[in-house]
Structure formats: structure tokens, C-alpha cells
Amino acid sequence: MKVEAVRGMTDILPEEAVLWQYVEAEIREAVAIYGYREIRTPIVERAELFARGVGETTDIVHKEMYVFPDKKGQMLALRPEATASVVRAYIEHGLYAKGGVAKLYYLGPMFRYEKPQKGRKRQFHQYGVEALGSLDPALDAEVIDLAWYIMERLGLRREGLFLRLNSIGCPEDRPRFREALREYFLPHREELCPDCKRRLEENPLRILDCKVPTCREVAAGAPRSLDHLCSGCREHFERLLGYLDALGLAHELDPKLVRGLDYYTRTVFELASRDLGAQDALLGGGRYDGLAEALGGPPTPGVGFAGGLERLILVLGEREPPDKCFRLITGPTVYLLPVGEGEVTEALRILAQLRRAGIPADMDYAGRSLRKRLQVASQLGARYALFFGEEERARGAAKVRDLGTGHEEYVPLGELVSYLRGRSRRR
Template structure:
């Protein structure tokens, strides 16, 4: 009986891992240049962290979260996003006590139960930053600048990218806006889906990103959040736009952009690619000035974003010139006969300890076949047989030039770097 993998959770095979590794390295380096330090939080959290932090009514929590009781009945969840866990850790470890801006980044798997397709898995990988502790609109802009830079660094270029921006106001603005929405939608309640008729009471904001066609049609003419901002929020938004202009970052105002998570306040944004199909969002984020307090910390403003690794992998691997097999090994040992094989194992061990990547055949291949393997996987072949053993030598063959030289076995193992460049 063959046991298969779980739907929506995929293996990243050795052919792909080099791309993932270089991507991770680029992300880490970019984040470090912007002053962020890595934080690693657990994959499993209490379910209530997300239902309270992200919002009970959000699609992510309500429909997509993996929730399960542990052996003592505690409700746990596989994290669907990392902002809430990072803020939890920030509060729990008193990072706010330093009275400074905490600039944190993370990288890792997230879990959402939804229909898998290209660029959307149930286990997927996100990278993201959280800057916790400042309300400065310049910081909003800096975070977006970092997002842009990351794409430039990956050579995804500006031409296929665009920045969507909106402000959804603060908690004080929300009631008025909510009432405006409620009033608007209530007048057309019979055209709403049953789900949204319920949302009319619980969370009218969510109606704006309902999937039903009827609700979407109504949403197009719904009141806009940007028209319901308090003076402070309006000023903040204007400052953010001014700073973006200073940094040379073009953006599109999108009044329907509300983002799927409840914790956002004021600034929300998405960085999208015109080269991806339906899953065009590369990264999204915004300000969340109420979350730290909501999770038990002092009132603390914050901004951040998160992006999907899978979508970057799609873009990067689809562009030409990706891949191409370069030999992984410095040297491939080809022994002839049992005695050579035993002696060869010692040689290999010495080479590896000297920092030379080396391997040999364990498949009982013929000499010819072993040479073939050497030819495609290494820069040098080392041939060790009865003749060489009798002379205390080993033959080194440069597989690119075909040039072959016999060297003393003892000298070679003592200082292999003198022979392998």
C-alpha cells in the first residue's frame, strides 16, 4: 500500500532546492540591509491567537485555518500567517520594554486549507518583516521601499510590477465607515448572499471581498474607506504618499483594497506582478496599530508585509537561463578492484575533511560507467587501481581537458588542495 502526500502540500525536490536556497539568501540579505533581524516563531500556536488577532470573521481564520485539539484538549492551530505569532512573541518576551523600534523578519511555512493550484498550496512559504513601535509614515514608505528593492534584487524588474495602495483608517474611523457600509448594503440586502446577510451584522467590511457575483456587483459602488478617514489618518496617508514620491515609488490607489486580515489600520498595500495570472499578488501588508495592544501589550503602532516564496519561485524558474547543470563535485573517485575500493574510502574521507566535495560509486558500476558518472558530476576523476596502488600513486584526470597526471598517494591525501584547484 502506497502512502501518498497530503493534498496541497508538496515536496521541494533537489533540482529545485538550489533556487529556494538562493532566494532565501537574497531575502535575508535584503532584510538585513534594511536593519531587520530574524525571529523564529513556532508553526503551532493557540487557535485563539489567530481568531482574536487576525479576526474571527476573516476568511483565513473562519474557513482556511487548520485547527485541532492537542491531547489535553487545548485548541491549537497551524499558523496561517506570522504577524500574530511575531507580535505574540514581541509581547511575551517584553521586546517593547526597550522602548525602541523592533525590526523583525521571518521566513517559513504557513498553512491554509484552500483549493490548491499553481502558486497556491495548503502549506506554503512566506517571508516577511514587522517593524513594531513607530507610527511614522516614513516607516510605512520604508517598508514598501524594501519590498520594491527585494524585487529589484531578484531582477524581477519594475516593468511587470505595480504597487496597490489604500488607507482603511483607524479604529476610530471604523464605526462610521462600517455604518456607511451597513446602510448601503442594507438597502440592497436581498441581493446579498446568505453569508453576507450575516456579515451585515457582524462585519460589513468583509462584504467588500465576498466571492459571490451579486455581492461583488454591489461592492463596486459601495462607500469608500478613503472618504471616511479622520483628519489624522488623512494626514498620515498623505505623508505616506509624499514619502513614496520622494523614494521614486510609483503606486496606484485602489479603494477596493481592504486586505483579508482584521488587524490592519491606515495603510494597506499589495505588490503585484503582471506576469502572474490570477495569483498576481507577490506580497501584501500594511499598518496594524492596534494588534500589539489587542494581544496584551501596550498600545504600540506597527507596519509590515508578507510575501509568498512559491510565487517568486514560479517567476524565477520561468525566466530563461534558469537551471543548467554545473558539476556539484570537485572530484569523483573511480576505484578498480576491492583493495582500491578500501584504500579509496580512506582517500575520500581525507579529501572531504580537507573541504573538497568528493564522492564515489556505490552501485558496482563498471569502470566505463563510473567514468561516465564522473564526467557529468565532477571536475576531476581520481582513478585508483592495482597499478596505482603498486606504485603508491593515484591518477588525477581533469575532466574538462582530459589531461591525466599520476600523483603520489601520500602527498595527495596530505594536501589535496595542492592538486585540486
């Protein structure tokens, strides 16, 4: 019986992996320019981290998280997102002790048990940044500017993107807003989906991001968090809007944007593409000023975003792959053609010598004919064919054929590296 991959867990094959490497390299370079340094946290965490960090009643924790006991019965989870992990690590390693803002980024696989569809997998990949240690709305603006910068580097047009923005206020504003929502939704209770009936009791904010059409209809007239902000939150938001204007970053206020995670406070945003359908968000994020404390650390404000690589690659995959992509494909420069069995040992030595000198080199291991092997050499884009037979062995040389010009000459084995290097410099 054939063993297949688990549903929603996808292989990324070499041809597509080139695009992934390109996108990842661009992201790493972009965030480094903004002063972010990589943090790598484990894929497996205590389930409790996400229950406390992301929120027990969120869909992510409640429905989608992979939870399992280890051999000692400790409940573990495959991370469904990385912010809670990054903040846990920040606290655990006392990164706050250095003072100032800690700027961290991550990139890696996350896991959610969702219905697999185009651009959404059960093992999916996210990149994201977290800036911890400041309440300043200028930091929110920087994080949002970085999000735009990443997209611009990847060649997405500014006009094709738009920023959705909202402020959901601080914990002091929350009870008033929650009450206003409950009062609004209660008379519509019967029109809500079963999940939203539960949300009405647990956390009516969640109703605002329900995707069920009847719920969306009811939610259209719901109270706005922006009308329930305290003066501090209002000022914070207005300063952020001013900074975004100064940076020339267009934005639309979206009162329904609350994001599906409990830890957000104040700023929430999504950067979306006009080229995608209903699921148009390329990345999303916001402020989470209470998260560090909720995880047992010192009170530490923070702001960040996370984006899905699958969706980004879906958008980029529809356009011409950039030249930078192809630079990552290393075909052999040299293709070696040992003529007989007797030459294989020496051929392996020649290959090892070339490769250690940084010259991409390869040969055939499939027992193909000399003619076929020459064809393969040009298919792979090799610049030189190296013939090595009985005669060459006797001379202590290899016959080098330039596959572009057809020019051939014998080169002593000891001089192969300098010969090939010299020729590539002359080109």
C-alpha cells in the same frame, strides 16, 4: 499500498529547491540590508492567538485554519500566518523594553485549508517583515520600499510591478465607515453571496474583498474608507504618499483594498505583478497599530508585509534561472574510481580526507562498470577522475586524470589535497 503526500502539501524536489534557496538567500540579504533580523516562531500556536489576532470572523480563522486539540484538550493551530506569532513573541520576550523600532523578519511554512491550485498550497511558504514601535509614516514608506527592493534584487522589472494602496483608518473611523457600508449594502442584500450576507451583520468591510462576481459588482459603488478618515489618519496617509513619490515608487489608490485580516489599521498595500492573472498580488501588508494591545501587550504600533514564496517562484520559474542559482549546485570536483573490492576501504579514507579539505568528492556505490562510472563523472561535471587500483595502492598514490585535458599523473596520497588545490588555483 502506496503512501502519498497529503493533498495541498507539496514536496520540493532538489532541482526546484535550488531556486528556493536562491530566492530565500536574496530575501535574507535584502532585509538584512534594511536592518531586519530574523525571528523564528513555532509552527504550532494556541488557536486563540489567531482568533484574537487575525479575527474570529475572517476566512483565515473561520474557514481555513487547521485547529486540533492536543492530548490535554488544549486547542492548538498550525499557524496560518506569522504576524500574530511575531507580535506574541515581541510581547512575551519584552522586546519593546529596548525602545526604538524592533525590525524583525521571518521565513517559513504556513498552513491554510484552501482549495489547492497553481501557486496556492495548503502548506505554503511566506517571508515577511514586521517593524514594531513607531507610528511614523516614514516607516510605512521604508517597509514598502523594502518590498520593491526585494523584487528588484530578484530581477523583476519595476515596470512589471505596481503598488495598490489604501488607508482603512483607525478604530475611531471604523464605526462610521462600517455604518456607511451597511447602509449601502443593505438594499442589495439579496444580490450578495451567503458569506457576504453573514459579513453584512458581522463585518461589512469583508464584503469588499469577496471574490464572487455578483458581490464585486455591488461593491463597485460602495463608499470608500478614504472618505471616512479622521484628520490624523488623513494626514498620515498624505505624508506616506509624499514619501512614496520622493522614493519614485509608483502607486495606485485602491479603495477596495482592505486585506482579509482584522488587525489592519490605516495603511494597507499590495505589490502586484502585471504578468500574473487575477491573483496578481506578490505580497501584501499594512499597519496594525492595535494588534499588540489586542494580544495583551503594551500599545505598540506596527507595520509589515508578507509575501508568498510559491507565487514568487512561479513568476521567477518562467524566466532563465540566474547564475547565482547554479552556484548553489555543488557537483563533485573529484570523482573517485576504486578499481576493485580491495580498494574500497582506502577509497573511503581518501574521500573523507578530500571532503574535510573542502573539496567536493564522490564515488559510485551502485556497482557500475569503470566505463559507466567515468561517464557519470563527466555527467556530474567532475574536473578530475581519481583512479585507485591495486597498482596505485602498492605505490601509495592515486592516478589523477584531468577530465578537461586528459592529462594524467600519479600523486602520492599524502599530497592529493595540496595537488588538487594547487591546480585549481592555477586555472
